[in-house]
Amino acid sequence: MTQIESKKGMFIDTTLCHGCKACEVACKSWNELPANSAPSLTGNSYDNTGKLDGENWRHVKFIEDISDDRKDSRWLFLSDSCKHCQLAGCMSVCPTNAIIRTEFDTVYIDHDTCIGCKYCITGCPFGVIEIGHLSGTAEKCTLCYDRLQAGQQPACAQACPTDSIEFGEVEDLVTMAKKREQYLQSAGYGKAQIYGDKNILGGLNVFYMLEDKPEKYGLPSDPQMPQKTMVGGYWSSVFSLFAVGLVSLLSFRSYRERKFKEEEETTTGA
Amino acid sequence: MYNYELTQLKSPDFPFIIIFDLFIGGIAAGAFLVAVLLLAFGGKINKAGLHRAYYITMALLPVYGLLLILKLEQKERFVNVMWQAREGSLMINFQSPMSLGAWVLNVFIVFAAVGFLYALRKDGMLQFAWAEKLYKSAVWLHEGPAAKVFLSLGAVFAGWFAMYLGVLVTTSHLPAWTATPFIPTLWAFSAVVTGVSVVILLLVFTNRGSKLDDSIHRLDNIVKSVIVANIAMIIVFVLALGQWSETVTRGMYGALLWGGVVGAGLIVPLLLKMKPKLLGQKFTLIFSSVLVLVGGFILRYVVMMGPMSYW
Ligand code: SF4
Ligand code: SF4
Numbered sequence: 025m026t027q028i029e030s031k032k033g034m035f036i037d038t039t040l041c042h043g044c045k046a047c048e049v050a051c052k053s054w055n056e057l058p059a060n061s062a063p064s065l066t067g068n069s070y071d072n073t074g075k076l077d078g079e080n081w082r083h084v085k086f087i088e089d090i091s092d093d094r095k096d097s098r099w100l101f102l103s104d105s106c107k108h109c110q111l112a113g114c115m116s117v118c119p120t121n122a123i124i125r126t127e128f129d130t131v132y133i134d135h136d137t138c139i140g141c142k143y144c145i146t147g148c149p150f151g152v153i154e155i156g157h158l159s160g161t162a163e164k165c166t167l168c169y170d171r172l173q174a175g176q177q178p179a180c181a182q183a184c185p186t187d188s189i190e191f192g193e194v195e196d197l198v199t200m201a202k203k204r205e206q207y208l209q210s211a212g213y214g215k216a217q218i219y220g221d222k223n224i225l226g227g228l229n230v231f232y233m234l235e236d237k238p239e240k241y242g243l244p245s246d247p248q249m250p251q252k253t254m255v256g257g258y259w260s261s262v263f264s265l266f267a268v269g270l271v272s273l274l275s276f277r278s279y280r281e282r283k284f285k286e287e288e289e290t291t292t293g294a
Numbered sequence: 295m296y297n298y299e300l301t302q303l304k305s306p307d308f309p310f311i312i313i314f315d316l317f318i319g320g321i322a323a324g325a326f327l328v329a330v331l332l333l334a335f336g337g338k339i340n341k342a343g344l345h346r347a348y349y350i351t352m353a354l355l356p357v358y359g360l361l362l363i364l365k366l367e368q369k370e371r372f373v374n375v376m377w378q379a380r381e382g383s384l385m386i387n388f389q390s391p392m393s394l395g396a397w398v399l400n401v402f403i404v405f406a407a408v409g410f411l412y413a414l415r416k417d418g419m420l421q422f423a424w425a426e427k428l429y430k431s432a433v434w435l436h437e438g439p440a441a442k443v444f445l446s447l448g449a450v451f452a453g454w455f456a457m458y459l460g461v462l463v464t465t466s467h468l469p470a471w472t473a474t475p476f477i478p479t480l481w482a483f484s485a486v487v488t489g490v491s492v493v494i495l496l497l498v499f500t501n502r503g504s505k506l507d508d509s510i511h512r513l514d515n516i517v518k519s520v521i522v523a524n525i526a527m528i529i530v531f532v533l534a535l536g537q538w539s540e541t542v543t544r545g546m547y548g549a550l551l552w553g554g555v556v557g558a559g560l561i562v563p564l565l566l567k568m569k570p571k572l573l574g575q576k577f578t579l580i581f582s583s584v585l586v587l588v589g590g591f592i593l594r595y596v597v598m599m600g601p602m603s604y605w
Contacts, residue, residue: 075302076302113467116389117391117392119396120378120385120393121378121380134380136380137380138368139375140368143390143392145307146305146306146463146471147465149303150303151303151304160367242302250465251389254389254391257391257460257461257478260460260478260479264453264457264479268486269327269331269453272331272520273336275516276332276512276516277337278515
């Protein structure tokens with residue numbers, strides 16, 4: 025088991041993001057991820073990356089938020105990636121322990137161990153992981169593990185021109201985020217809120233300042249571990265085993281008794 | 295609705311091969327489960343041929359294992375599920391039904407192997423002198439004083455094996471899979487109807503004279519009852535899905551579920567079994583068993599692919 029040396033993370037202030045995608049480019053470049061096939065237009069947004077996947081470990085979501093009467097409109101941006109959760113669903117279901125916690129308290133996929141079973145894809149409540157086309161293993165943001173080991177900050181944080189992505193010790197980042205939340209609320213952004221404090225999966229090492237409710241950004245308001253339904257599954261299994269065993273034995277017995285009765289009647293009749 | 299109003303969950307897009315895997319695993323487990331239960335608790339009446347269910351389990355488990363490996367992206371690393379090279383230790387993750395399932399499969403293989411040896415001894419086939427002790431142990435485990443305990447344990451592992459892929463999908467974030475805890479129940483009922491149907495087919499084709507008639511009809515009686523339970527369970531499952539029922543009832547999936555599984559795969563065989571004189575006893579047994587198998591396969595297709603394609 026890895027000894028946690030420090031707790032590194034990122035505070036992503038979406039109110040500062042202007043959607044330049046420098047972080048996306050820096051991520052692709054540093055991690056040598058293949059370019060997206062061109063032209064890759066989603067057709068429903070100026071956001072043409074679409075989603076996180078094996079080749080896109082960072083994705084700047086463009087949220088074109090238009091009121092129902094179409095009089096008001098605004099753009100929201102969120103630089104999305106793996107959240108390096110304290111309670112990581114992906115890690116909890118992995119059957120090979122290929123997903124590990126590093127000395128920086130981040131969540132990392134060991135590509136030499138991963139068998140590509142895809143179970144972690146269903147374990148992440150944020151839809152972060154996918155199988156890489158080239159590697160054939162699960163892929164996601166590593167929080168630039170190699171850079172952290174060399175004492176550098178992640179490529180995306182370094183590239184961000186507005187300091188929307190702040191890298192550092194999680195504790196310091198949380199203090200910074202709380203101050204920012206207070207400031208935004210006093211400046212009239214009443215719905216401004218931190219997403220990823222202790223109440224979300226025990227705390228997200230990569231957490232956000234949102235301008236609106238999480239759902240607006242496609243984030244679940246109360247994400248859970250995949251095991252939330254596991255116990256129910258096991259109980260129903262126990263019930264099924266008894267039920268199916270009982271039904272089988274009873275039908276077997278009832279057939280036998282019926283047969284005996286028939287045989288007895290035949291014997292008596294004869 | 296704009297995409298981002300929805301949470302961006304992802305489907306694992308498990309390959310189609312998983313349907314064959316589930317189907318074959320279900321038959322192997324169902325056949326074994328019913329055989330051990332009847333051998334242990336079926337009373338003192340004629341159980342001729344029941345041990346042949348073990349041949350089915352033993353023949354299908356390697357196929358199951360192979361398919362399980364084939365569905366991995368990194369097939370050559372399948373051993374990582376059991377051995378953790380990084381730490382140099384056994385690999386087991388109690389929170390992961392996939393990890394536990396791999397061990398359940400290993401234990402189940404041991405039970406299946408013992409059953410297989412017992413069946414060989416009963417039929418006097420492949421009797422190697424060097425394996426005499428093994429055959430004797432298998433017979434002792436089946437007929438000795440601890441038989442009930444051994445067979446009950448076998449039943450637990452067969453049941454667990456039949457259902458672990460149900461618990462596996464229940465332990466996820468894909469809405470339709472997590473909306474109800476009943477997928478393992480569906481797999482259990484379906485494993486028994488399909489497994490016993492294959493045993494019936496085997497007995498019908500290996501029945502010399504009419505020695506096995508009684509066993510065949512008793513097994514057929516089990517299939518009839520479990521078909522009724524299976525239909526009820528499918529209805530409960532769809533109702534329990536609530537807003538996600540659409541994932542298995544819309545378009546082609548709905549047609550396959552109601553027409554293919556419930557209609558052709560369960561109700562028609564049940565009716566045929568209730569009126570065996572209509573098509574002749576033997577033909578009815580064969581035809582209805584085949585229909586049950588087709589229905590069991592489609593059930594797995596609908597429950598796995600419907601929710602994955604929806605998301
Ligand atoms: S965001 Fe998803 S992939 Fe990242 S640590 Fe959390 S559960 Fe795992
Ligand atoms: S795909 Fe790899 S990382 Fe994901 S659960 Fe399977 S073995 Fe673990």
